[in-house]
Amino acid sequence: MERGRKLTPERKALLDRCVLDGWPIRQIQETYGFNFQTVKKWHPEYKGMCAVDSGILSTSIQRVNRKLAHSAGS
Numbered sequence: 229m230e231r232g233r234k235l236t237p238e239r240k241a242l243l244d245r246c247v248l249d250g251w252p253i254r255q256i257q258e259t260y261g262f263n264f265q266t267v268k269k270w271h272p273e274y275k276g277m278c279a280v281d282s283g284i285l286s287t288s289i290q291r292v293n294r295k296l297a298h299s300a301g302s
Contacts, residue, residue, distance in 0.1 A: 240270065247271045252282040255289055 235243070243266070246256045253276050256262050267274060276282060 235266070235270075243267065243270060247274050250276070250281070250285075252276040252286060255282075255286050259289060259293075 242260060243262055253264060253267050256267060
């Protein structure tokens with residue numbers, strides 16, 4: 229991630245979409261490289277989704293990422 233640089237409109241839109249979709253903050257960080265402070269700066273009220281839904285989504289995203297990595301290496 230580009231440390232200390234302004235957030236581009238495209239990256240801001242991506243962050244907004246993740247928050248709107250209810251992604252867990254940790255998953256936003258791991259998937260797109262946003263840090264916690266960036267998420268909280270732009271969405272201070274955001275808490276993410278409930279723990280159960282967060283776990284289900286995180287597991288699903290990790291599974292897809294592994295499949296994509298595997299297929300890219302083929």
